[in-house]
Structure formats: C-alpha cells, structure tokens
Amino acid sequence: MKNTLLFVSLMSFMVPFTSIAGDAEAFRLLRLSNLAIKNNDTINEELLDLVQASVNDSVVTARKQHHQLFLVGWLISTFGGYNWRPVEFTKRKFVGTVERASRSNSAEFTEHDVNFDLYFYRKKYLWDVFKGYDKQRALKRQDFRRGKHMKDYNVSPYVRDTSNISRMDYRLHCELTPPAAFRRQLNELFYPVYHDRNLETHPAIKDGKPGMGFYGVFCSDCNHSCHTELHPYEWIWWLNTSDTSSSDKTWMVGLFKEGSNRMPDWSVGPKQGRISIPFSIKKNGKSTITFHPLAFGKLIDNGAYEMIPNGVTSSSLNFDKRSVAVLGVDNSYLIDIKVLAPLLNNGVQYWFDRVLEDKENGYINGYINFSIAAEDLFTFKMTVSE
Numbered sequence: 004m005k006n007t008l009l010f011v012s013l014m015s016f017m018v019p020f021t022s023i024a025g026d027a028e029a030f031r032l033l034r035l036s037n038l039a040i041k042n043n044d045t046i047n048e049e050l051l052d053l054v055q056a057s058v059n060d061s062v063v064t065a066r067k068q069h070h071q072l073f074l075v076g077w078l079i080s081t082f083g084g085y086n087w088r089p090v091e092f093t094k095r096k097f098v099g100t101v102e103r104a105s106r107s108n109s110a111e112f113t114e115h116d117v118n119f120d121l122y123f124y125r126k127k128y129l130w131d132v133f134k135g136y137d138k139q140r141a142l143k144r145q146d147f148r149r150g151k152h153m154k155d156y157n158v159s160p161y162v163r164d165t166s167n168i169s170r171m172d173y174r175l176h177c178e179l180t181p182p183a184a185f186r187r188q189l190n191e192l193f194y195p196v197y198h199d200r201n202l203e204t205h206p207a208i209k210d211g212k213p214g215m216g217f218y219g220v221f222c223s224d225c226n227h228s229c230h231t232e233l234h235p236y237e238w239i240w241w242l243n244t245s246d247t248s249s250s251d252k253t254w255m256v257g258l259f260k261e262g263s264n265r266m267p268d269w270s271v272g273p274k275q276g277r278i279s280i281p282f283s284i285k286k287n288g289k290s291t292i293t294f295h296p297l298a299f300g301k302l303i304d305n306g307a308y309e310m311i312p313n314g315v316t317s318s319s320l321n322f323d324k325r326s327v328a329v330l331g332v333d334n335s336y337l338i339d340i341k342v343l344a345p346l347l348n349n350g351v352q353y354w355f356d357r358v359l360e361d362k363e364n365g366y367i368n369g370y371i372n373f374s375i376a377a378e379d380l381f382t383f384k385m386t387v388s389e
Contacts, residue, residue, distance in 0.1 A: 302350025
C-alpha cells in the first residue's frame with residue numbers, strides 16, 4: 004500500500020506527493036560527481052533531458068518569418084524565398100552536445116546572434132532532426148552566393164541508412180539574438196555574447212563542448228540553403244560541471260524573447276514560460292536549493308500565474324530563506340530554499356511536484372518548477388547542495 008506524504012512549508016506552502024516505487028535510474032545519475040558527468044556526454048544529455056520546458060505561445064501559426072528591412076525583407080521573401088519556415092508547428096525541445104559556438108562580430112541592424120551547433124547522442128533527438136534535413140532535401144535550395152554552401156542532396160545527411168548513422172552528419176544550429184540592453188550582463192554572468200569570452204573560459208560553463216538543452220522553433224533557414232535550425236531558442240539550460248571536486252549540482256537557465264525584429268510572430272513578448280528542473284537529495288540529510296537571479300529585465304505582475312497548472316499552490320521568490328519540511332510516516336526532512344536576490348514582485352513563481360521517495364537508495368527525487376513572466380528575458384542559476 005502506498006504511503007501518503009505531505010510536502011509542507013514552515014510558511015504554509017503545501018504540495019501533496021506520494022511515496023511510490025518509480026523509475027529512479029535517471030535521477031540516480033544526478034548523484035554522480037560533476038567530473039563523471041562532464042566526462043560522459045551521454046550521461047550529461049540524459050540528465051539535461053529530464054528538464055521540461057514550455058512557453059505560452061508554443062503553437063507556431065505564421066508559416067514564414069523574414070528580415071524586416073523596410074520593404075526589402077518582404078520583397079526578398081516573397082520573390083526570392085529568403086525567409087525562415089517551420090519544420091514543425093509546435094515549439095519543442097532538443098538536448099545535445101555543443102561542438103561549436105559562435106557569436107556575431109558586431110551588431111548588424113537589429114541582429115547580434117549567439118549560436119550553438121548541437122549534435123546528438125540520444126537517438127530520439129537524432130531521429131527527430133532528420134525531419135529538418137528531409138525538408139531541406141525536398142526544397143533543394145542552394146545558396147549560390149557562397150560556393151562552399153552548395154549542397155549535394157544525394158548524399159548524407161539528406162539520404163541515410165538508419166542502420167549506419169554518423170551522428171556528426173546531423174547538426175542543429177541553435178540561434179538567438181539576445182535583447183540588446185542585456186548583452187553585457189549576459190556576457191559577464193550567463194554565457195559568451197562577445198568575443199572577449201568563450202565557452203572554455205566563461206565561469207558559468209568552463210567547457211568547450213558542453214551538453215545543453217534548448218526549446219524553441221524548429222525551422223528551416225531559407226536565407227541560405229534552408230538548413231536546419233532551432234531559431235529562436237527561447238529556453239536554454241545546462242549543468243555547470245566545472246567544479247569537479249564538488250557534489251553540488253548547479254543549473255544555468257535562461258528564458259528569452261528574440262531580441263532582433265526578424266521573428267515578430269514566432270517570439271512574442273512578454274515572454275511567459277515554465278520549466279521543471281530535477282533534483283535528488285539524501286533522505287536523511289540536510290539540503291539547500293539556492294536560487295540566484297542573474298541578468299533579467301522587467302517582470303510582469305501576475306503574469307506567471309497563467310503558466311501554473313490548475314490546483315497547484317505556488318510561491319513568489321520574495322524572501323531570503325525559507326525552510327520546507329517533508330513529512331513522512333517514519334521521518335521528516337528539511338530543505339532550505341535560499342534566494343540570493345529576492346524579487347520584488349510575483350513575476351516568478353515556484354512549486355514542487357512529482358516528488359518520489361527512492362527507498363532502496365535513500366534519496367528523495369523530484370522537480371522544482373518555475374513559472375516566469377518577463378518582458379524580455381530572465382536568467383538564473385540554481386544550485387542544489389547537501
């Protein structure tokens with residue numbers, strides 16, 4: 004018979020959950036050292052895939068987006084086919100390993116791109132990205148402006164033997180122009196935006212080929228040869244495994260609105276999104292979850308409530324520290340929630356769910372969820388420590 008437990012905050016924050024035997028294998032990987040995760044891309048991708056993300060405007064209704072250069076953008080889209088086209092009409096998640104990151108040398112009109120080329124160890128994402136290459140082959144567009152971009156659509160990755168796939172043939176280009184007012188903050192606190200930083204040296208990453216998760220519009224960039232992109236990505240997340248001697252798990256997370264004027268229908272502000280981040284903590288220990296806001300803009304009063312499921316009680320991050328008690332039949336357990344920069348309004352909400360007791364190994368596994376409503380962006384660091 005299942006033992007019913009209550010998740011009760013000392014400040015009257017309550018979430019019910021049940022102690023059941025669930026699939027704890029993926030959560031078990033969260034118990035590995037940062038060094039073990041950093042050195043195994045497959046494990047890193049599996050952990051990143053536990054994260055679940057969404058936005059309020061997840062359905063893509065506009066069939067094309069184009070450059071907004073007065074009438075020029077419309078003309079080259081209409082008569083030349085230079086535009087972006089959806090591969091799928093619902094925004095979606097991809098998780099992979101970055102092989103290359105690039106940034107614009109300087110702002111061009113409203114664009115200053117921060118790009119990541121993603122490759123996949125997880126078969127489900129590798130198979131999904133085939134759709135983009137199949138659409139590119141069907142369109143057979145060539146970028147005649149640059150000879151090196153000419154494509155042979157009769158060879159891999161446009162035709163394939165699924166019993167003999169080379170993962171390095173299948174790149175997903177993930178692209179975003181961050182909002183201009185926040186680029187310097189992002190460059191210092193979150194990820195490289197300018198060329199004075201790179202993945203290897205940035206303190207939030209320190210890995211030349213990190214695992215990363217993205218959520219956004221899966222599309223074809225027909226401004227070139229209709230190559231496959233996630234553009235714009237509106238959620239991005241990764242585990243900062245740089246402190247290889249620590250058992251702490253530090254998540255870097257960002258919600259973005261596209262900062263250029265290229266995607267007025269695909270990335271609408273204010274940006275409202277929800278993300279679920281996994282945790283695994285010792286049942287008979289004492290843990291702290293520390294939330295650290297980084298670069299962010301205006302938060303929308305009451306906007307975060309729209310992304311919270313019915314019947315869920317959430318809380319604002321307007322405090323320095325809060326203790327949460329897990330009360331069970333045989334034990335009680337405290338989690339301290341710390342907020343390093345308490346927020347002044349309710350534009351960010353949090354709650355716990357799917358909290359399961361792994362009795363065999365003595366852990367409590369679950370998700371901490373965030374609903375965010377921001378005018379342009381919200382980035383944060385979350386550390387789970389014991």
